[in-house]
Amino acid sequence: MPAVRGDGMRGLAVFISDIRNCKSKEAEIKRINKELANIRSKFKGDRTLDGYQKKKYVCKLLFIFLLGHDIDFGHMEAVNLLSSNKYSEKQIGYLFISVLVNTNSELIKLIIQSIKNDLQSRNPIHVNLALQCIANIGSKEMAEAFGNEIPKLLVSGDTMDVVKQSAALCLLRLFRTSQEIIPGGEWTSRIIHLLNDQHMGVVTAATSLIDALVKKNPDEYKGCVSLAVSRLSRIVTASYTDLQDYTYYFVPAPWLSVKLLRLLQNYTPPAEDPGVRGRLNECLDTILNKAQEPPKSKKVQHSNAKNAVLFEAISLIIHNDSEANLLVRACNQLGQFLSNRETNLRYLALESMCHLATSEFSHEAVKKHQEVVILSMKMEKDVSVRQQAVDLLYAMCDKTNAEEIVQEMLNYLETADYSIREEMVLKVAILAEKYATDYTWYVDVILNLIRIAGDYVSEEVWYRVIQIVINRDEVQGYAAKTVFEALQAPACHENMVKVGGYILGEFGNLIAGDHRSSPSVQFQLLHSKYHLCSPMTRALLLSTYIKFVNLFPEIRTQVQDVFKQHSNLRSADAELQQRASEYLQLSIIASPDVLATVLEEMPAFPERESSILAVLKKKKPGRVPENEIKEGKSPTPATNHNNDVNNSTSTVSGDLLGLSTPPTSQPGSGNTGVLLDVLGDIYGKSNSATQNNMYNPKKFVCKNNGVLFENDLIQIGVKSEFRQNLGRLGLFYGNKTSLPLQNFVPTLLWNDEQASKMSIQIKPVEPTLEAGAQIQQMLNAECIDDYTDAPSMAISFTHNNVSQKINLKLPLTINKFFEPTDMNGESFFARWKNLAGGNQQRSQKIFKASTPMDLQAARTKIMGFGMQLLDGIDPNPDNFVCAGIIHMRTQQVGCLLRLEPNKNAQMYRLTVRSSKESVSVEICDLLADQF
Template sequence: MDSAQLKQIQSFVNKLGVMRLKDLIKAVRNCKTAADERAVIAKESAFIRTQFKEENNDTRHINVSKLLYIFMLGYPAHFGQIECLKLVASNKFSDKRLGYLGIMLLLDENQEVLTLVTNSLKNDLNHSNMFNVGLALCTLGNISSVEMARDLSSEVEKLLGNSNTYIRKKAALCALRIIRKVPDLMENYVEKANKLLNEEKNHAILLTGITLLTEMCLLDKNVLNDTRKNVPRLVRILRNLITNNFSPEHDVNGVADPFLQVQILRLLRLLGHNNVEASDLMNDVLAQVATNTDNSKNVGNSILYETVLTIMNIESEKSLQVMAINILGRFLSNRDNNIKYVALTTLCQVASILTDSSSLQRHSTTIIDCIKDTDISIRKRAIDLAFILMNRQNIKVLARELLVSLETTTNEEKAKISRRLCECANRYKSNKRWEIDTVCRVLKIAGGYVEQDVINNFIRLVTNSSTELQQYTTNKLYNILNKKDDAVEAQEGLQLASIWCIGEYCDLLLQSPLDDSLANIDEDENNATITSDIPSEHDVIDLLERLLEGSHVTNKIRQYILIALVKLTNKLESDCRIRINGLISKYKTNINLELQQRAIEFNALDNLNDEIRSVVLDRMPALENTKENRKQNLGI
């Protein structure tokens, strides 16, 4: 028996005691509990450590493969990093492949062990076997650090000009990683990246070359300007893809190489941005893509989506922009919620670009339907888009739908929607009464979530309105709270606004309507009449007392009610004043210092003569908009 046969027998004996990867997977799957699995993994990890210490070359690849499986299960496997390096140094392709896979999984660019791989990578990049070169390029493209990129950049640059298309494709992807890590090395790749566009018959080379050029254009404006000379070539490639006969090699659900089409569209988007000449060259082919692409499947929808983004980001013709908006409109009618979401998000982005929103307004009905969608993500995007589209012509329709959605939306969203709706109502209002009605409905639905600014702006709006509107507002808010609806009384913002108005305009509340036209129909309350009997002085005090003792009262509401009560002493008869002073006196010993101090001060006002007290408790003047005043003072 010769020595070679003895070695084979010894190798076979060494492997007998080693559990295969298949056996380990089977053992893990047979575990009934997590504790059993941990026990199996711990036992096998200990065995693998022992095997590594014995430096057994025959079983190293088996142990590393098991270790990678253990790592993918989420258990620590760092002790196998050096063994992966040893496999990479092997002459066997199978060992080298497993070693590089282990390096990509167990190492990252921040670990010092990675520097030990540089020499092996350099040797394999210069190897005569293209598959060894491919493994090295793949690893370098995944985990390259800055130092490694600088050391091996020249080898990758050389491989970009290799005659083998497989190597050129891998080298282009590796160059992508290198220029991201070290942008200074970009100038070494620009010329060869442009030459990759000549490989029109090889789609893999085209795809990687265009991806590399796209990244370069994003990083350097000079490269972007130089690459614009390739626009005619890119347009020709794209036109060939959509007009040529069927090619089974590149077909995906009836679409010719959608990956290449998408990448070309992304590069054209960069080249045509703020450049009329380049945009003119691509207008026709974009129209062809938009009209010839089948939108019945996701493959076609992905191309149409990229086409829309390209049209909206270049200096395109107005007819093309209308076509792009119509494509997104068709997306909104799709049953797939993912496509709806993409369309809504894109419409939110392009709405700010459009100079004429009429093409977008045509789809307002579909957008309103999306506001009613059961999917919360769809609703959020549709609401954002509705606020963008809002103007004086559609404010009433959109506001009505947003108020309905406000009732069902999450508590986190109520504050945001309420603020934006009140701001839009102020900006696009047809008249002050409509704005008051809208804000009142917001406070009624989401008054517990609105910010103080919303309440302050509403009070400012009322103080700057006519006496008739002040009476209308106070009467409206009084009637809302007088219904004794627990859900309504839970809205703190509504209570604060109502109490403030009652305190300031109680004298108007106790009068008959000054303007009959304001007392007919409330168009935002489902055409319900708002007329009611004129309340008595005691009815008003009863309401405030009920709120003061209600289950939803807070210290802030108590403060507002005390101020309103002391204001009423200047407007009501003497018997009511005695009752009011009694209510205020209860808070002279309150545990809250602010309430206690105000109660004592307000009781002291009763000792002043009527003339002084009437001046102190007189109605507040019209409040000014502090932001507008600040702008005027700054000369803005």
């Protein structure tokens, strides 16, 4: 509401004072009704009302509406105020319309005409009022009425800066309502060049608009990258006196810097031109340098502005994931924040380091802060910071520090907050399985988990330890002994009883030779827990008892006595009653041979993906950093012992995709089909973390699993496997918002000519993706002939009534159909010489390394490319030599590769030879792009 000064609108001031002085709700309503009656009579009976009086009465109606009362008159008087030349009267008219006029109102035509008149006015104040009203209403009618005029205002050379600024924000509001209003063609260049405007306010508003336009059509607005980098460079290198009007507590234009850094995160890589990329890296380097400088002010506003730019720059560095030096420096800078007194800074530092931990360039740098992160997990006062520390420990864990991190997490579990215990249990179980070099350690960890936090151990965790023990002979005796000792504790969790019952029922005979764990002792120990357990656990124990009858005939009578107990044969639980009666009869009438056949040891579980990751992602969508489960396989419970495991696991996903690893796949071949967590960070990003657009199809040339695309709304992950000329992709769509994604339709962009090269079959998905949910889509591909361009997919959906469309390349490059081929040096060079007959059989590239040369990183990329890396073949130990066969339906093409690094010149020479020129060229181009 406008301020009431002096005698201005005295009646309004008196009315507001009367309302505030009302002693009851009834008195307030009475006073309001009296005023409404007075205003109505004035509007109807007094035709001599001037603009001031109309303004005063319209203000009273606005105040009454804001108190929660319906207003059904006064609209026409408000519209009449729009034609006034006085700013205060026009302002109140626009305010009333913005708040109270429905878009379906009959007055909308009059309102639109008045707004058009003001947009054509020479008075910039009137133009701004009109633009603000359009933006406040923001309806489709407004978009249709003014969609042509506002862009003209925005790019016109005659428009004042303050109007351009409002026009950009108004156009952004209308674009979110109706994306068709933005013209293309020459308008694209004119809008992009607003980034060069001399007025910083115009540039700030235009950056917000361009960011939204880029998200819809990144290719069309790609020209904004160089201008954004140029503008960012000028801001970063400027002193606070150069941009005095836009300096906030000694930080030049911090909010514009943040917007530009976010804009650049829409592209991967943000700049293809080496000059632009170099300038951007200089900007990021300068921002990191300034973060090290002593603060120019002790006020919190200075540090907030400075850190806002710093964290956005770090987000861009992480998004690029290509500059090793910047990534390590960013990690070191974040490490300093881990000990900062500000809780928010510590939280944001831990969150950003989670992303850095997944980069091959900065993973080791993150590990250097392990001790500080462990202290954060234990000592932080804020539970959200402790949770973030747990996430970072999970992300930084590898084979070198797994045992230490797992032990620290186990120690903390005893005093951890209840809200994070279940998630910690899942993470400890995943890490223990992934990095277990000795499965006795894995068994110890899981049993400790059950002992420390048994209530938070989900079924999937204890299923998994049973599956691993059954599939590995070397750990069965140790597991039986360990679980037997654990069951002797006076207070034993029911999950421990389940694990103990299952393992002793299968492998109790392995420890029965010791009198301390004789068959009778095992049976009595388990049965001492029987009456304290739930019906489901009792049913499992009954199955263990009948197994004992087969393993230990000497305690048959003891077991039969338990089956005969009234509490079992007459149990109210039908499952217990049925098991007791059937097992009793089986133990009586079955011969030893029949009993041994029926109750034989559980067979090995079929190898499939672990379900623990699926449970973790379901609990916290997107929270899990990318991780592989050890061996990439998880058994699905088989049919034997009892039905408890089978029936329960049918209600959860045994694995996310069901892709099995090809038996012939070799470590590092790139075709291992292991499971990754394909969602990124969904929850927890509201704490000033950056919502990014992430799309880099090139990184999938040398990997099969990971996040393919990510923005504020959706995350798309991929998991794939290939065998000869066949490929299978699982696409995972994760909704990152609190609203459902409607009309969700993925469409394959693949014409008839392309279809002659590759056959693709895609399964449809449900049209609605619920809030926070994840769905998967299967795609089968067959390579028919060699091709150069990978297939694309268009994904369209509606979010909050706004249409969205995403175009992306699928990770189906020709190298995915490689079969690694092993050969000795003599065979390799003989074949190499045979393929040297003509240029049509080879392709060669000499190129400069885009990052500091790292032969170990190069080795990792080449191994992921899909060919067989032949060590010791080349006389120069630094050279990489590979061989492979590309499988197609019509033919098989042998391919040889040689990569020669020149460390002094920081150059690579890549040579590819094959029996087909097009294959040589494509393989050479694909691999060269990785360096």
